[in-house]
Structure formats: structure tokens, C-alpha cells
Amino acid sequence: MKIDCKHVWHHISAYIDGDVDALLRAEIDRHLEHCEICSAILDSTRNIVVLVADGRIFEIPTGYSERLHERLDAAMAEG
Amino acid sequence: MIGRILAGEKQLFHDLIRPLERAVFVMLFSLLRSETDAEDAAQEAFIKIYRNLSSFRGEAKFSTWALSIARNEGLAWLRKRSARPEEPIEPVLDEGSGDFTPALLTDWREIPAEALERSELRECLRQAILKLPPIYRDVVQLRDVQELDIQEAAGVLGISPGAVKVRLHRARVMLQKELVPILKAYVSPAKGKMRFWFGRRV
Numbered sequence: 001m002k003i004d005c006k007h008v009w010h011h012i013s014a015y016i017d018g019d020v021d022a023l024l025r026a027e028i029d030r031h032l033e034h035c036e037i038c039s040a041i042l043d044s045t046r047n048i049v050v051l052v053a054d055g056r057i058f059e060i061p062t063g064y065s066e067r068l069h070e071r072l073d074a075a076m077a078e079g
Numbered sequence: 080m081i082g083r084i085l086a087g088e089k090q091l092f093h094d095l096i097r098p099l100e101r102a103v104f105v106m107l108f109s110l111l112r113s114e115t116d117a118e119d120a121a122q123e124a125f126i127k128i129y130r131n132l133s134s135f136r137g138e139a140k141f142s143t144w145a146l147s148i149a150r151n152e153g154l155a156w157l158r159k160r161s162a163r164p165e166e167p168i169e170p171v172l173d174e175g176s177g178d179f180t181p182a183l184l185t186d187w188r189e190i191p192a193e194a195l196e197r198s199e200l201r202e203c204l205r206q207a208i209l210k211l212p213p214i215y216r217d218v219v220q221l222r223d224v225q226e227l228d229i230q231e232a233a234g235v236l237g238i239s240p241g242a243v244k245v246r247l248h249r250a251r252v253m254l255q256k257e258l259v260p261i262l263k264a265y266v267s268p269a270k271g272k273m274r275f276w277f278g279r280r281v
Binding site for chain 1 (some may be wrong): 089090092093096097100101104105108109114118121122125126129130180181182183184185186187189190192195201204205208219223224226244247248251252254255258259262
């Protein structure tokens with residue numbers, strides 16, 4: 001099986017998650033060895049997935065936790 | 080712990096939900112795109128989780144069950160808001176439509192996590208996620224931001240694991256397409272180093 005660029009793009013997310021079978025992974029790896037476009041698409045997508053997971057992207061408002069637990073105490077007191 | 084809370088040790092509920100506080104807020108912020116609404120909805124959601132604790136059967140993980148309740152609370156807020164004429168309604172994207180071709184490039188120099196010290200970079204990433212159509216924003220938020228596994232994300236959203244994978248793939252491609260032109264500006268092509276480090280040029 002020989003795969004083209006569009007086929008690689010179709011599996012990028014699963015490839016990043018390690019969710020492709022060994023045969024397909026080997027084909028994609030072989031394609032990536034000679035295709036700089038697919039390599040750059042894969043590297044950029046993986047880089048973005050890592051950055052998005054950083055806890056600093058979405059910050060929690062100051063005092064959120066305190067206000068939440070105060071509200072819960074009030075709700076628990078009501079029964 | 081849930082058994083003890085139900086038996087009367089109510090204060091343990093605070094400890095039970097502490098690991099979920101952040102996840103619930105971020106999920107609701109991603110859904111409602113307003114810090115104030117997300118915080119108010121989070122409070123309501125945790126009260127519902129407390130009041131419905133006796134109905135938790137342990138078929139799913141507690142976190143999945145609690146996040147589902149929080150998500151339903153967020154959806155109820157959205158419905159309330161959409162009833163207000165001044166609130167724009169987000170277009171619902173059909174599963175089959177949209178362009179899922181990545182941005183084409185021939186070289187990528189990695190942007191390290193340290194670069195997130197730059198607030199404008201964090202803002203770019205946040206806005207790119209918030210701009211995604213809701214069905215794609217949901218999966219990115221649960222899978223890539225909160226780092227839930229596929230099964231858990233599927234449980235929270237009430238869709239199949241296969242649907243999570245398809246949506247996640249499309250969402251990641253959309254993020255790549257949106258962010259690559261922006262993020263490239265953060266890399267110095269001449270030296271391949273970050274152009275900015277902690278507010279100063281290098």
C-alpha cells in the first residue's frame with residue numbers, strides 16, 4: 001500500500017494519538033521520510049495540540065474557588 | 080467518599096469536587112464564552128451535582144457524570160441566552176460541511192511551552208479555540224484542553240467514541256489552519272529561535 005498526502009492528512013489526528021495500526025503507521029512514516037509538506041503539517045499540528053493542553057491558556061478568575069465553596073455551603077445549609 | 084457524604088458528612092463534598100473545579104469552569108467558559116456566566120453556571124452545576132449525588136450509580140466515572148451535569152447546565156444557559164434578542168446565536172455547523180484541509184507549509188520550528196509566558200500567544204490560542212464551531216470546540220476542550228480520554232469525552236458529550244475521533248480530527252486541522260500563519264510570526268526564520276522571550280527580543 002502506497003499512500004498520498006491527502007491520505008496522510010486524513011489520519012493526522014489519529015497518528016498523533018497513537019491510534020493507527022502498525023501497518024498504516026509504517027506507511028505514514030515512510031511517506032513522512034520524503035514529504036516535507038506532510039512532515040511540517042504533522043509537526044505543526046502536534047505542536048499546537050501540546051500548546052493547547054497548557055493550563056495557562058484558560059485561566060480561572062481570582063476567587064472562583066472561594067466563591068464556589070461559599071455558595072455550596074449556603075446550598076448545603078438549605079438542605 | 081460519596082457514601083459518606085450521602086450518610087451525612089456533607090462537608091466532604093468540598094473535597095470530592097475540588098479536582099473538578101477547574102475542568103467545569105473551563106468547559107463552561109468554552110461553551111458560554113463569558114467568565115461571569117461560566118462562574119455562575121459552574122456554581123449552579125455543582126449545586127445540582129450535590130443535590131443529585133444519590134442518583135450517581137457508578138456506571139461511569141464520577142468526573143464523567145459530573146461533567147455531563149455541568150455541560151447540561153451550560154446548554155440550559157445557552158438556551159436562556161438565545162431567548163434574549165440581543166444575544167447572537169452561534170451558527171450550528173452541519174457535520175458534513177466545512178473545510179478540513181490543513182495549512183500547507185514545508186518547515187515547522189517548534190514553539191516551546193515556555194513561549195506561553197507571552198500573554199498575546201495565550202490569547203491567540205484561546206481565541207482560535209473559542210472561534211471553532213461548537214461541536215468541534217467541545218471535543219477540543221474535553222480531549223486536548225482537559226485531556227480526557229476518548230471514552231470519557233464521548234460519555235460527557237453523549238456521542239460515540241468514533242464521533243469524538245472524527246470531530247477531534249477536524250477540530251485539530253481547523254486549529255492548525257487558523258494558527259500556523261499566526262504562530263509562524265513567533266519564530267525567527269533566520270535562526271530558528273523564538274523572536275520573543277519573556278518580553279525581550281533575542
